[in-house]
Amino acid sequence: MKRRDFLTWLGVGVGTLAIANDFLLSPQAAKAMGLTGSLDHLLAQADTPDDPFTLPPLPYDYNALEPHIDVRTMQIHHDRHHAGYVRNLNKAIATYPDLAGMSAEDMLRDLTQVPEPIRTTVRNNAGGHVNHSMFWEIMSPNGGGTPTGAIAAMIAATFGNFENLQTAFNQAGASRFGSGWAWLVLDKQGNLKVTSTANQDSPLLEGLFPIMGNDVWEHAYYLNYQNRRGDYLKAWWNLVNWEEVNNRFLNAMV
Template sequence: MPLTRRQTLGLLVGSAATLWLRSRPAVAEGDPSDIYTLPPLPYDYDALEPVIDAETMHLHHDKHHAAYVKTLNKALTPYRQWQGLPIEDLLRHIRQLPTAIQQTVRNHGGGHANHSLFWQSMAPNGGGEPTGELATAIAATFGSFAEFQTQFQQAGLKHFGSGWVWLVLTPQGNLAITTTLNQDSPLMEGQVPILGNDLWEHAYYLTYRNRRDQYLEAWWQVVNWPWLSDRYAQMRALLA
């Protein structure tokens, strides 16, 4: 019986790291392609005010995210065979990495991937509701967009300590809400993150102090649904 495209993709994902290591040409010393970089914000630091203040954006992007990138690159320096792999693939194969760097890549590689998605998931004059396939899938999964928002906020509020709350695409092609600890990525569990909100206190404390519930509710005003709707359609097409 021929394999379905979904089964084929599963086999490809499962062997991607091994194939990549065998086929990848040697990386020249100093080649910039093997270095992870801090992506620029797609808007000004104050563009999300009053939901997220400019000082928080400066600290969050320029300090926290930058530190994840710096530490990740340093950890991979002795392991050139793993450098240059897209961060998503590196995290998908976290358990195949050398034991000595697994935790560092989990923390700092996860932080880099999570925040890279986070910045794109927000936009000035954001808010509203998703469109297209994502809107249809949310309604089918959760009953309504309003119910999805409620469940997403509740999951974020109940999560203890630092971490993230996510809307993910499962390997079976379904939507689900989940949370992860610290900077863990859903990619490590075979899921594709579609939307994520940062639950670390540095993401909201200057404005909201300990009122995480207010932050979670206000955050919907800056969600970039056009970009996320496109992202979902692209990710879903891979499982078709």
């Protein structure tokens, strides 16, 4: 459904939309329309569905990660920030049809394939899209606890124990000046490393595979934690989906 048709069907005028955009649809209204989520998310879904890149849905409800990440942060983070990276990436490559068949990951692995006029835009927005697509998947309402599977053994072999990984990872996030990410990555030699990147840079740019990452941009935590980034970093471990992290590790080792 195109955005224009969607708005006509919904019966929303421009003035009403500006007000309604800041609120979640009520469960009753959403159920009656056969829809779920915020108006931001519905509009993101309605935008140009034939574009090469689309906003992936959250694998859980907006409020599923509370109290560690609040519902409003999830709504804004996914439906506005991530959706913005997707829109900007599609816009950037629209006049370069040779890029339409490439994955965002392949663009990031070798930016020399991307025409120079849009290279920085692709770096920022493909990075934002890839980083966030991973981020939603490696969190779960049933997450937390200690690592399981092959990744648990690798963490123990590399860092000595899980607590040492947490300390190094939290330090990487806390010491990242300004906006960026903390990462657990696999290098080309098959070693685990903790690192961080600025802005929306992906470890793929450096030939590293992201096993797990935490977003330390202020929009990821500020509504709930304000300037207490360290508290957010500590609380985030309660959400880690170790099954998915282990799957990423196994896939990277193939």
